[in-house]
Amino acid sequence: MNLTVHGIGRLLTMSGAPLRAAAVVIRNGRVAWTGPESDLPRDAPPARLDVAGACVVPGFVDAHTHLLYAGVRREEFAARLAGRAYDGGGIATTVTATAAATDAELLDLASGRAALALSHGTTTMEVKSGYGLTVESELRLLRLADELRTRTPIGLEVTYLGAHVVPPGRDRGEYVDEVVATLPAAVVAGARWCDVFCDEGVFTVEEARRILTAAREAGLGLRLHAEEIAPTGAAGLAAELGCASADHLEHVSTEDARAMAAAGVVGVLLPTVTFSLRSGAWTHAGVLRAAGVELALATDCNPGTSWCESMPYAVQLACLAMGLSVDEAFRAATLGAAHSLRRADIGHLAVGARGDLAVLNAEHEADVVAHLGGAAVTSTVVGGEVRWMS
Template sequence: MSELITDIGELTTQCGDRQRLHDAALVIDGSRVAWIGSAADAPAADIRTSVAGRAVLPGWVDSHSHLVFAGSRDAEFDARMAGRRYEAGGIATTVTATRGASEAMLLETATALRREAELQGTTFLETKTGYGLDVESECRSARVAASVADTVSFLGAHVVPAGIDRRDYLDLVTGPMLTAVVPYVQWIDAFCEVGAFDVEESREVLLAGLVAGLGLRLHGNQLGFSGGVELAVELGCASVDHCNHLSANDIDSLASSSTVATLLPACDLSTRQPLAPARLLLDAGAEIALASNCNPGSSYTTSVPFCIAVAVLQMGLTIDEAVWAATRGGARALGRDTGSDAVGSLRVGGRADLQVLDAPSVVHLAYRPGVPLTAAVWRGGIRTPPIVSGF
């Protein structure tokens, strides 16, 4: 069945020259976009939906999240806001709660967060394991993640859990744990940071994942100059995420590579880290993505629009650059920017993942920060229930 979405006040396709189109329309046929053009030239379709001058754009591609967990770290957040420094070790609190939760409980939480993200325009989402940190719990987390997310990363190398020798744990991550999760995941990740894993340990983990047929991504340079960016570029990682502390050489390396710098501004605010140098990265020619980093300890939000608003208001991006980073940039960070299964853009023959804003322009995403603007979402051509009354 085909659907004509017409009377679009502003259409952002993220194709070609990135310009916003006006008085536009598009046709969805099944799960694909079948036609894009002027509303005056729109063909007939089985269903006609007028968006009455609202803005239409691709759904968000959230390329970094941690949705599979149990428990809360609100007390830790409260203490941090009172002046305690953020450190990676707080992850242990979530590990204890996650190991003690049933698979049904983990699935319920992750499903609710996925739905929450979709209501804010997210149509494609990556999530990670990393709060189990033993073979059984990581495998269970991977199964849950695979059932709620579009693509999954194995993050056994999050921190070394209490009660196990560091070398023994690395052998576990690169051996039995990796073998157990491989059926459910597409990527391997590591937290290359002080308090987590150093460069050589992270290299060992990523190379083991590569041998197992997984794509590579990396947490790097969040809390300091960890060497994660250099390692990510060296190994050809699809993305290196956080990137708060970058040297001039780091920026130049990213600009001359295919590795996407995924920036996580909600996390930066929550941990009171310096905001990642988004403007410097773009001006140097690097590709960036914006993502939520939804997790219970350092960024408990599923709101990509919030991240866009911060990027525009505080990180020096234009609205078009920020929207690009949260759509096409996220797709590139996940290796889903080209081909028949590409996401993050609207093109004829491409997936019909799109959203309607209850606003005339994407400018309102930063102009009206914190206001819920998503009016409707289509994911694979299927519309979610109406979000804005009367639409």
């Protein structure tokens, strides 16, 4: 809980200009001081982490994951590589595998993924339900997400995504009613957020409006899977409802992007999805940037469209494929993502913030972007404790 991190060659606090030859003092899990190491307070904690000239950044905040699932989607992936259409894959495959797994198996799988994310510098992660699609199984996933807190040092933000797809064979109106009716129980099970997959072939803007309006009344914060598959106006809905985030946004219009900016909706970019799907949708970041939307980055960790736990990898793709600058990408992966979760205490290293940081395997953050296939992080500190070290 008390730690002095020193020998920092370059320190990004996200609350001021980068510092050189710096140190960070963490007391009781919170940042108590940052500055040049030559000015290190005499009473700095004796527990020391010497990072030997490395670059240190705030711990990454992964603003969008589907961490709780079982099974792989190998056939679907092979079909994608071969350019073949594949019938029978998708979310339903993962729902079946997740239903067949025991609670202990799901927790083992999710905590393994969280451990990998921690080794890539993630210190806070959003985790959605959504592979249950019945009241009982969605609540089971929310309870497991809550229990996952005891299995990882990563801070978790839990989201109810009962409206992930319309379950095969169900009447959609009845299913929307059921999702709405489950909202109070989702709160009790530990959810802080509600999300809807609002897109072509999934839930309509009208259905999403109904679910999210009820979610707000139930006390949940609002997020939205928007405009991934086709232009639907979902981003405009996110602006209308004042959602904390709209995520994906490949088909966002300039007008809706402007509405998002005016309403303070953070745009969550998921470049690993574009890469994994081979969709070539790289241009929306520019539309959002031009409209003045605050950007966040996330992995969208899931078995179908983005099997990825690494935020540095998302940062690399955001820069090299999506066209963000290194500054923009690191800000989006830390401060922007924290804002998408309406958290003031993470994503930066100002005094009072949580003592969460990642020590990069580089003297400068740009080297982590340029170095393809390298290990990006050598240590991860959560709440002033070294929780991972290479």
